[in-house]
Amino acid sequence: MIRPDVIDLRNFYHSPLGQMVRRTIGRKIRLMWPDLKNFRVLGLGYATPYLNSFRSEAERVISFMPLQQGVIQWPREGGSLVSLVDERTLPLPDSSIDRIIWVHGLENTTDVDPIMQELWRVLTSTGKLLVVVPGRRGMWARTENTPFGYGHPYSDKxxxxxxxxNSFTPGDLQGALYMPPSxxxxxxxxxxxxxxxxxxxxGHFSGVRLMEAEKQVYALTALPERKVRQRPVILPAARPVIAGREVRRTSNDG
Structure with a gap:
């Protein structure tokens, strides 16, 4: 499956259209999650355009970018808060994250279930996942002029x-990007x-659908024995990397 690489994503969000998208989707995310005070927040895929507003209130905000996409420095100043990871084996302990924002990720992966199981594992018992995906009925999934035109769009159903x-309870649903992708x-x-x-x-024809889901926790009579598996070490984002090869950094990294 073809997916946009990290440089394409960075360049899109630095464009006038990308800035409009950032503001529009960002408002919807804030509407759904108005207060993340003292929460631990993880952005997965390419979520950094939507994470800055949470840094002043959340206990911790970090970003993971998948191997197939590549990674780029974030934030532009200070220590790096972004890492290159295998989404199927996240380098985090169980029940360590309160909120996850998954953007430019679900529609571009064929390993959906293993990744969803990892997201379930790292969320706390009251943790929530916010998935941002191209809408199947919208115009944005029908053109490759933006990153939302790649991968597999989703209907609400x-x-x-x-x-x-994958053991999540769907909750609030919002739409965004009703404007043409021009x-x-x-x-x-x-x-x-x-x-x-x-x-x-x-309302059902938005370019992007945002769905919140809460982790389901079931009572178990006995826990099955499971093998302990080693987690990979987090790779610091010292410079942009695309699918294993380095590229020259620019002053606009973010």
Whole structure:
């Protein structure tokens, strides 16, 4: 499956259209999670454009980027909070994370169940996952002009079933990006108007779907014996890497 690499993602979010996307989806994330005070937050995939607003209130905010995508320094100043990982074996202890934001990830992977099981493992008993994916009915999944045009888009029903099959209880659902995926100036200037009209008149046709899900915890009479497996060491993001090869850093890394 073809997926955008880390440089393409970085360049998109530095473009005028990408900045509009960041603000639009960021508002919806804040609507769903208005207060993360003293929480431990993990961003998976390419979630860094949406993590900065939580750094001042959360106990800890870190970002993991998958091997197939590559990693780039974040934040631009201070120590690195991002690492290159295998999503199927996250280098975190059990029940260590309160909230996970998964962006530009689910639609681009074929190993869905193993990754979902890892997310379940690292979440606390009251932990929540927020999945951001291209909507199957929206225009954004039909063009490769943006990162949302890659991979497998989801309908609400498909996303709901996937979460339930992996021991998550689906909760709040929001849509975003009702505007066309166009770089035209007029389109960008009307972005907020597009969102207001779209939410009112064609709510199921948004370009992106945001679904929150809570970890299900079941009472067990006996715990099965399981093998202890070693976790990989976190790789610090000293410089941008794409699928195992280094690339030259730019001053716009973030």
């Amino acid at each position: 498909q996303l709901n079933r996937l979460l339930r099959d 770089k035209w100036r007029l389109n960008l200037r009307l972005g907020k108007a597009w969102e207001n009209v779209g939410e009112k008149w064609w």
